[in-house]
Structure formats: C-alpha cells, structure tokens
Amino acid sequence: MADVRAEELDIGESDDVVRVRQAVRDAAVELGFSIVDQTKVVTAASELARNTYTYGGGGHFRMELLNSGSRHGLRLTFEDDGPGIPDIEQALRDGYTTGTGLGMGLGGARRLVNEFHIESNPGSGTRIVATRWR
Amino acid sequence: MPETERIPILKMGDLLLVTIQVDMHDRIAMRLQDDLTERIVSDHARGVLIDISSLEIVDSFIGRMLANIAAMSRVLDAQTVVVGMRPAVAITLVELGLSLPDVRTALNVEQGMQLLTEGGKTNGWPHDGRRSS
Numbered sequence A: 001m002a003d004v005r006a007e008e009l010d011i012g013e014s015d016d017v018v019r020v021r022q023a024v025r026d027a028a029v030e031l032g033f034s035i036v037d038q039t040k041v042v043t044a045a046s047e048l049a050r051n052t053y054t055y056g057g058g059g060h061f062r063m064e065l066l067n068s069g070s071r072h073g074l075r076l077t078f079e080d081d082g083p084g085i086p087d088i089e090q091a092l093r094d095g096y097t098t099g100t101g102l103g104m105g106l107g108g109a110r111r112l113v114n115e116f117h118i119e120s121n122p123g124s125g126t127r128i129v130a131t132r133w134r
Numbered sequence B: 001m002p003e004t005e006r007i008p009i010l011k012m013g014d015l016l017l018v019t020i021q022v023d024m025h026d027r028i029a030m031r032l033q034d035d036l037t038e039r040i041v042s043d044h045a046r047g048v049l050i051d052i053s054s055l056e057i058v059d060s061f062i063g064r065m066l067a068n069i070a071a072m073s074r075v076l077d078a079q080t081v082v083v084g085m086r087p088a089v090a091i092t093l094v095e096l097g098l099s100l101p102d103v104r105t106a107l108n109v110e111q112g113m114q115l116l117t118e119g120g121k122t123n124g125w126p127h128d129g130r131r132s133s
Helices: A015-030 A035-054 A088-092 A105-111 B026-042 B060-075 B087-096 B109-119
Strands: A003-011 A059-068 A071-080 A115-120 A126-133 B009-012 B015-019 B047-051 B079-083 B104-106
Touching: A003 A015, A003 A035, A015 A035, A015 A059, A015 A071, A035 A059, A035 A071, A035 A105, A035 A126, A035 B060, A035 B087, A088 A105, A088 A115, A105 A115, A105 B087, B009 B026, B015 B026, B015 B109, B026 B060, B047 B060, B047 B109, B060 B079, B060 B087, B079 B109, B104 B109
Parallel strands: B015 B047, B047 B079, B079 B104
Antiparallel strands: A003 A059, A059 A071, A071 A126, A115 A126, B009 B015
C-alpha cells in the first residue's frame, strides 16, 4: 500500500520561493536522497516556484512524499490562476523568456526531475507536476 | 526591506570580498548586485571575489546574478572570480543548462585570490583554464 504524506504552501511573495526550497530540501533529506539528487530537486523546485510567483502572479505549492515499496520520491505540484502559457513547447525551449530571466527555468527544471507534466491554457492558469525518484 | 537584509562586502587592498552564507531570496541577490557595482567604483576595486561555498543551490536566478556581477565589474575594469562551488551545485547547474561561460571560477579562496592578483596585470583572462600548482 502506497504511503503518501503531503505538505502545502502558498506562493504569494518572493520569500515563498525560499520557503519552498527549504521544504523540498527537508523532505529530500528525510527520504534519503543523495546530495546530488537533493540539489537537483531543490533547484528544480526553486525554478518552478519562481515561475509560479513571477509569471503566474502567485499560486499554490503541494509536495507529496511518496513511499511505495522500494520506491521513494517527491512529487511537486505548482498551480496558479495566472495568464497561462500559450505555447508550452516554446516555453520549454532553452533561452525562451517573456520576462527578464535567462529562459532556462522551465526547460532546466524538466531536465532535473524524472517526470514532468505541464497543463496550461491561456486565461486559465498553469499546473506543473514534477516528480523526482530517489 | 530591512537594512539588515544585505550581504556584507569586505575590502582588502584593492579587492572586494563577499561570502554568501544565507539562502538568498531574490531581493538580497539583486541588492548584492547593486551594492557591489557601487562599491567597485567607490572603493576603486580591481577585483571581486565571491565565495559561494555555503550555497546549497545555484538556480538560474542566482546564476544570472553571478553573470551580471562578472559583466558589470568587467565594464568597470575589475575582475570577478567565483570560488567554492560545491560539486553537486556544479553538476546541477550544467544540467539546468547554465555553464556560466563568462564567469571566472576557482576551487577555493586561496586560488581565487591568486587569480585576481595575477590577473590584475593584464586586461583579459587567459582562456586555457590554468590552475596554480
């Protein structure tokens, strides 16, 4: 039987990006992630939390600690009610940005996790689910 | 934002030294960038050494800050060296897609200082990745 524990945080100000990082780090340590895997998942969380704040106008973060048999992982969900992403493929491309960033956030975050799903429609917000297995 | 929320910049000769010891939120990072640029001019600094050995992650925002500091200091005739990057941070940065090609790095403070004091004699950096032995 799968065991799931969840934590949630609102992303409403830029300091919440730091709170998301700390929550993800604590969970990654608890799940026994290696230093490199901790660093990757925390970095991915930082990119996605900042996107939620900057482009989504704030939103919600949910983290699930997954324990199913021998599999341990972290599932991170970022949701916002912002303007949405008109062209997801374009947004995932390195170097593409509508803001002042480097355009590495979304595509980079995808490379740092094992599973990455993005749902977005113009006008109805964005939902990103990123999972990293130990 | 409270005045205390800034990273101290130390002056040593014509070098400026910064040790980042906190999990920086974005505004502290932006402020450091502004403060350093001002200090390079007001202190007539020729080099900036940034120690990031305490940083557990460098994401694209902090990476951009480091690249900006390096670029701005170059324009102001100073050189920047970033030292102490943790191996896991380096692995993650490259996977993220940031190799920071224009940011000079050294393994530790000592080697970084050596680069800055030698580099002061010339205008450009050597591109052969030389290391002190």
